[in-house]
Amino acid sequence: MRYTFKIGEELVKVAPRSLADELILAIGEQDCRVVFDHGREGRCTLTLDGRSYESWVARDGDDIYLKMAGHYFKVTAIDPRAAAAGASAGAGAISAPMPGVVVEVLVAEGDIVVEGDKLLTIESMKLQSTVRAACDGVVGRIHVSEGSEFNKDDVLVEIESDD
Amino acid sequence: MRRIQSRVNVNSPEYQENLKANEVRLGEFHRRQNAARHERPQRDLDRLERQGKMLPRERLEMLLDPGTPFLELSTLAAGEHYDGDSPSASCITGIGIVCGREVLIHANDSTVKGGAWYPMTIKKIVRAMDIAIENHLPVIHLCDSAGGFLPLQSELFGDKYFAGRIFRNQAILSKMGCKQLSLVFGHCTAGGAYVPALSDYSVIVRGTGAVFLGGPPLVKAATGEEVTVEELGGADMHTSVSGTCDYPADTEEEAIAIGREIVAQWSKKKKWDAQQQAPEAPYYDPKELYGIIPANIKTQFDMMEVIARVVDGSRFHEYQPAYGKTLICGFAHIWGYKVGIIGNNGILFNDSSKKAAHFIQLCNQNKTPLVFLQNITGYMVGREYEREGITKDGAKMIMVQAGSEVPKFTIMTNGSYGAGNYGMCGRAFDSRFLFSWPNSEISVMGGEQAAKTLATIKTTQLEREGKTLSDEERAKIYSDVTDDYEHQSSAYYTSSLIWDDGIIDPADTRNALGMAIATAMNAPIEDPRYGVLRV
Amino acid sequence: MSAVRSFKKVLVANRGEIAMRILRTLKDLGLQSAVLYHRQEIESPALSFADEAFEVFGDTPVSSYLDIPQIVELCKKHGVDAVHPGYGFLAENAAFVRALDEAGVCFIGPRPEVMNLMGDKIGSRDFVAERGFPIAPSVIDDGDEDKLIASIIEIGFPVLIKASAGGGGKGMQIVREADGLRDIVATAKVEAQRYFGDPRVYAERYIESPRHIEVQVLGDEHGNCVHLWERECSIQRRFQKVIEETPSPALTPELRKDICESAVGIAKATNYTGAGTIEFIFAPNGDYYFLEMNTRIQVEHPITEMVTGVDLVAEQVRIAMGHPLSYSQEEIKQVGHAIECRICAEIPDDDFAPAAGKVLMLRPPVGEGMRFDSGSYEGQKVGTAFDSMIAKLIVHAEDRDAAIARAGEALEQFVLLGVETNSDYLGRLLRHPAFIAGETNTGFIKDHAADLGPDALSADLQTAVLATAALSDRQFVAAMDEVPYPYRLMKEWRN
Numbered sequence A: 001m002r003y004t005f006k007i008g009e010e011l012v013k014v015a016p017r018s019l020a021d022e023l024i025l026a027i028g029e030q031d032c033r034v035v036f037d038h039g040r041e042g043r044c045t046l047t048l049d050g051r052s053y054e055s056w057v058a059r060d061g062d063d064i065y066l067k068m069a070g071h072y073f074k075v076t077a078i079d080p081r082a083a084a085a086g087a088s089a090g091a092g093a094i095s096a097p098m099p100g101v102v103v104e105v106l107v108a109e110g111d112i113v114v115e116g117d118k119l120l121t122i123e124s125m126k127l128q129s130t131v132r133a134a135c136d137g138v139v140g141r142i143h144v145s146e147g148s149e150f151n152k153d154d155v156l157v158e159i160e161s162d163d
Numbered sequence B: 001m002r003r004i005q006s007r008v009n010v011n012s013p014e015y016q017e018n019l020k021a022n023e024v025r026l027g028e029f030h031r032r033q034n035a036a037r038h039e040r041p042q043r044d045l046d047r048l049e050r051q052g053k054m055l056p057r058e059r060l061e062m063l064l065d066p067g068t069p070f071l072e073l074s075t076l077a078a079g080e081h082y083d084g085d086s087p088s089a090s091c092i093t094g095i096g097i098v099c100g101r102e103v104l105i106h107a108n109d110s111t112v113k114g115g116a117w118y119p120m121t122i123k124k125i126v127r128a129m130d131i132a133i134e135n136h137l138p139v140i141h142l143c144d145s146a147g148g149f150l151p152l153q154s155e156l157f158g159d160k161y162f163a164g165r166i167f168r169n170q171a172i173l174s175k176m177g178c179k180q181l182s183l184v185f186g187h188c189t190a191g192g193a194y195v196p197a198l199s200d201y202s203v204i205v206r207g208t209g210a211v212f213l214g215g216p217p218l219v220k221a222a223t224g225e226e227v228t229v230e231e232l233g234g235a236d237m238h239t240s241v242s243g244t245c246d247y248p249a250d251t252e253e254e255a256i257a258i259g260r261e262i263v264a265q266w267s268k269k270k271k272w273d274a275q276q277q278a279p280e281a282p283y284y285d286p287k288e289l290y291g292i293i294p295a296n297i298k299t300q301f302d303m304m305e306v307i308a309r310v311v312d313g314s315r316f317h318e319y320q321p322a323y324g325k326t327l328i329c330g331f332a333h334i335w336g337y338k339v340g341i342i343g344n345n346g347i348l349f350n351d352s353s354k355k356a357a358h359f360i361q362l363c364n365q366n367k368t369p370l371v372f373l374q375n376i377t378g379y380m381v382g383r384e385y386e387r388e389g390i391t392k393d394g395a396k397m398i399m400v401q402a403g404s405e406v407p408k409f410t411i412m413t414n415g416s417y418g419a420g421n422y423g424m425c426g427r428a429f430d431s432r433f434l435f436s437w438p439n440s441e442i443s444v445m446g447g448e449q450a451a452k453t454l455a456t457i458k459t460t461q462l463e464r465e466g467k468t469l470s471d472e473e474r475a476k477i478y479s480d481v482t483d484d485y486e487h488q489s490s491a492y493y494t495s496s497l498i499w500d501d502g503i504i505d506p507a508d509t510r511n512a513l514g515m516a517i518a519t520a521m522n523a524p525i526e527d528p529r530y531g532v533l534r535v
Numbered sequence C: 001m002s003a004v005r006s007f008k009k010v011l012v013a014n015r016g017e018i019a020m021r022i023l024r025t026l027k028d029l030g031l032q033s034a035v036l037y038h039r040q041e042i043e044s045p046a047l048s049f050a051d052e053a054f055e056v057f058g059d060t061p062v063s064s065y066l067d068i069p070q071i072v073e074l075c076k077k078h079g080v081d082a083v084h085p086g087y088g089f090l091a092e093n094a095a096f097v098r099a100l101d102e103a104g105v106c107f108i109g110p111r112p113e114v115m116n117l118m119g120d121k122i123g124s125r126d127f128v129a130e131r132g133f134p135i136a137p138s139v140i141d142d143g144d145e146d147k148l149i150a151s152i153i154e155i156g157f158p159v160l161i162k163a164s165a166g167g168g169g170k171g172m173q174i175v176r177e178a179d180g181l182r183d184i185v186a187t188a189k190v191e192a193q194r195y196f197g198d199p200r201v202y203a204e205r206y207i208e209s210p211r212h213i214e215v216q217v218l219g220d221e222h223g224n225c226v227h228l229w230e231r232e233c234s235i236q237r238r239f240q241k242v243i244e245e246t247p248s249p250a251l252t253p254e255l256r257k258d259i260c261e262s263a264v265g266i267a268k269a270t271n272y273t274g275a276g277t278i279e280f281i282f283a284p285n286g287d288y289y290f291l292e293m294n295t296r297i298q299v300e301h302p303i304t305e306m307v308t309g310v311d312l313v314a315e316q317v318r319i320a321m322g323h324p325l326s327y328s329q330e331e332i333k334q335v336g337h338a339i340e341c342r343i344c345a346e347i348p349d350d351d352f353a354p355a356a357g358k359v360l361m362l363r364p365p366v367g368e369g370m371r372f373d374s375g376s377y378e379g380q381k382v383g384t385a386f387d388s389m390i391a392k393l394i395v396h397a398e399d400r401d402a403a404i405a406r407a408g409e410a411l412e413q414f415v416l417l418g419v420e421t422n423s424d425y426l427g428r429l430l431r432h433p434a435f436i437a438g439e440t441n442t443g444f445i446k447d448h449a450a451d452l453g454p455d456a457l458s459a460d461l462q463t464a465v466l467a468t469a470a471l472s473d474r475q476f477v478a479a480m481d482e483v484p485y486p487y488r489l490m491k492e493w494r495n
Helices: A079-090 B013-038 B042-050 B056-063 B120-136 B150-155 B163-176 B191-196 B216-223 B228-234 B234-244 B252-265 B286-292 B303-307 B350-366 B383-388 B389-401 B419-423 B447-464 B471-489 B493-495 B507-520 C017-027 C047-048 C061-065 C068-076 C094-102 C112-119 C119-128 C145-155 C180-194 C254-270 C302-306 C313-319 C398-412 C421-429 C459-472 C474-482
Strands: A003-007 A012-021 A023-027 A029-037 A043-048 A051-060 A065-067 A069-077 A092-096 A100-105 A118-124 A125-133 A136-142 A156-162 B070-073 B092-097 B101-108 B139-145 B179-190 B201-205 B211-212 B247-249 B317-319 B327-334 B335-346 B370-376 B410-419 B434-437 B441-443 C007-010 C032-037 C054-055 C082-084 C138-140 C159-163 C172-176 C201-205 C212-219 C225-237 C238-245 C273-284 C287-292 C337-344 C362-364 C371-376 C391-397 C413-419
Touching: A003 C459, A003 C474, A012 B070, A012 C459, A012 C474, A023 C459, A029 C459, A051 A136, A051 C362, A051 C459, A065 B410, A065 C459, A069 C421, A069 C459, A100 B303, A118 A156, B013 B286, B056 B092, B056 B101, B056 B139, B056 B252, B070 B120, B070 B507, B070 C398, B092 B120, B092 B507, B101 B120, B101 B441, B101 C459, B120 B139, B120 B163, B120 B507, B150 C145, B163 B191, B191 B201, B191 B211, B201 B234, B201 B252, B211 B228, B216 B228, B216 B441, B216 C094, B228 B234, B228 C474, B234 B247, B247 B252, B286 B507, B303 B335, B317 B350, B327 B350, B327 B507, B335 B350, B335 B389, B335 B507, B370 B419, B383 B389, B383 C119, B389 B419, B410 B419, B410 B507, B434 B493, B441 B471, B441 B493, B441 C094, B447 B471, B471 B493, C007 C017, C007 C068, C017 C032, C017 C047, C017 C313, C017 C371, C017 C391, C032 C047, C032 C068, C032 C172, C054 C068, C068 C094, C082 C159, C082 C313, C112 C119, C119 C254, C119 C287, C138 C145, C138 C273, C145 C159, C145 C180, C145 C201, C159 C180, C180 C201, C180 C225, C212 C254, C212 C313, C225 C254, C225 C302, C238 C302, C254 C273, C254 C287, C273 C313, C287 C474, C302 C313, C302 C337, C302 C371, C302 C391, C337 C398, C337 C421, C371 C398, C391 C398, C459 C474
Parallel strands: B101 B139, B139 B179, B179 B201, B179 B211, B201 B247, B335 B370, B370 B410, B410 B434, B410 B441, C007 C032, C007 C082, C032 C054
Antiparallel strands: A003 A012, A003 A069, A012 A023, A023 A029, A029 A043, A043 A051, A051 A065, A065 A069, A092 A156, A100 A118, A118 A125, A136 A156, B070 B092, B092 B101, B317 B327, B327 B335, C138 C201, C159 C172, C159 C201, C212 C225, C212 C273, C225 C238, C238 C337, C273 C287, C337 C391, C362 C413, C371 C391
């Protein structure tokens, strides 16, 4: 079992190849000799094929935030079970394009909708916008209600395809 | 512990000749192994892809912890049978690490006749589960099998060690507290349905996984009822209605992920507190074994040179170095585990037999696992030796060896003939694991000697029937008999019959033994007791 | 009028970094301090930093900070003598000042009349123009087209023409020469009629590539008024300042003197009391025009404090107490160069969309000439409830180049994990050759957008990031740690 990590939009598999005195990680297609020191208070030192990288690291659940070489990164550990479930949850799941607040919910669970139907009014950055159905189907779970705050990529509404 | 001083000269013509011969042997071995593992008709691979299934080995790799070893068992099982229709006996068995736990894995190979069980498949599965029982291992079944291979049903159903034994072993394992998990990727039909049903945990994949005693065609034939696979034994039915399976999964990946989560819940049993130290690589390169194993099986070689290329740091404490010198006994470490090693350096005489019996008792007293390195033509014959009690001394060796409580491991390094096979812990003597080198042979007596005897019997018989034989006819009979005999004594033939747990590359001996010993430490070692010794 | 009042307890009617900033000075002055908080901010460091903290309630966190009756009631109940409003919320709300007056609580800031006068865009422009200070020349169409054309030519080109009744960009155009002006005006009038039902147009001098330059002033009740030099705040996005600096690289000593004196003149004309900022739009040719006045402490006030050594908040408090200014104009020197970078929870590479998350790690930069103003704390949830600014990073050095370098170092040292911020982006701005050359204007971010995209990262760095992330991931490490000996040493051996 290899672990999948998301960096930007890219999914990369990472797995130890050797846990012996020398740690070798397969990162994508590349095998790297790694020495890692989880220093104090989130200060980490990594030696990768002889080159040294300092970083600050903090975790929040599956999200790993780090600052390395003056740049910030967010890496997400993909739960193998969630990833598999997500794949089958279907193209009907509509997620938030950006963080915001729900102004109005315009449909109810079980409603029949066609592509383009209004589902929600949301407000982000003082701008109200409408979330529309991306396909024909039946409204499945609505994960938000009026006034609820959401983050980017949160699933708002699920549309179950009726074919 | 002192390092063995090797006397091998890698530049000698003898070494080079052996090297050449063994490279040819290894080439053949790897070719056969690769074919058994990977070469399948395109049609079967296409079918799996159409079904959205992973290859059995892909499932296996996904299940195992990355960065950890896998000891595959009996890869060449059934290789010399069924015209090669059942490569690897249509299944994969082995020991691997899942969530940091040693598990025995049994995977149906649906690339071969839909994973149908041949008689050898059953023998291989039963042996794997015996390993689990002997070593107290949990088992993960990767189920995807069409059931018993009907054309050969008379060879797989009904006898003690036939298909029923799989289920008996499952029940015994569960009773022992060895957990079992079934991941149902494909159909589990008829007897196969009991594999998940007798498992403590089971996961089933929607759409492709199904469990039923009789498939839809059988149901139709038996009762006239028309029913779909999903209705009859699909994932949702079994996980929400019948309770036959525990977890539904949407994909094979998810099933494996759930399976790993389940394994992660299992308590980690404390292993036997074996004598151990930090592992050390052998001082001498194990690959030098290729220059040591003789090109001709009749050529004697020094087993000490083999020990030097298997044990930690090539260090060896020899017991009774001056007595019974045709048998080497002593202590060493393999991957940090203390072991007692018994290796042949010639024919077993009275003194070497008694030395063996004594050393085996020492190891039992000390609870030190035993490793047998077999290269034995037998116990010495002749008036003088019988008068000295060679049979009685051989019996002592067999008695204490068979009565041992410590785990035993056997490597067939070269020849193994006659009663020597017994004394040196052959298959009948319950080695926890027994591996063969590709060059090794087993038979009741040496090949040439046996062929001569057989050819003589055949010629005599023909002559008795009034046939006169020309010299060419005599030569033909002799060479046919020799070929047959050699074939049937070859490691490929005996491994095909699962007389061992697989053929290994000699250079892999240390790792195979390391995993085998570490695995064996899951079972406690009892106090020694023996039968009656004829002293 | 000039009677000295003494305060015992001062309430900071604000939150976040500015609350912390004000509380610090209140402590320095030996005053008892109090701060407001909403339930969502129960863990804010301001709560423990202040002597007292009063909870405010409301439908949303923002509305609770805007609830005048509730805040006045709290002041009465807890014996608050004065209120410092910070910036935003009620800082420029005359009704709040009056409500406090009625309750006998002093508002630390200008009088409500001045606030009203300068808070009105058009009224303040007229007020300033009447007193002879420069505003952008403009003309309003009274129906006489010839007169309009003549006035437009008088304003000078380029000129912006738009419908008087219109808003936004509709019917708006920039005219660069007199040729064809009559046709353009005619068309504009037709469009104005069509879109807004009113044919009248409005023309104003269009300033290309302007800079935003503002002057900090302080006025007391004794008629004293001084400036504390200028700040340039040209680097903006979505009309929000991102980087501010002082002195402005655009000003010659003469221009500086001129613009600062204009600012003092305007402030004096209003009898301004307290701290205020006069904002100007500064044309490339050196012309400058009054834009508006902010009658409060500004976000970017620390850079002025860095170069002048004046504690502006302390001066605000003293002025409110009725004391005369602590400094004469001559005593206020502009020493060295200061830069402020606003750290905001946003995604610059996604058109500055706001970012949300939880602050997991916060490491302020520490060093000579570095100041870090923040109300953030580890565990803080950053969402859409408040402004996206989480901290201000301020540096001071002997000259501009050194200040830019120090700002770079401070950004390098600064760590905020858990919420995406513009921190990387600020670094890119500071490294941009045009910024280094001082060639800044309010269009900088748009004009240089192509150069300000994310740095291309080497594959090695990405690999290092992934390795670090994996080895910091609980599950990954737990799975690795679980592999027992001797299997760890056998690697991926297969027989």
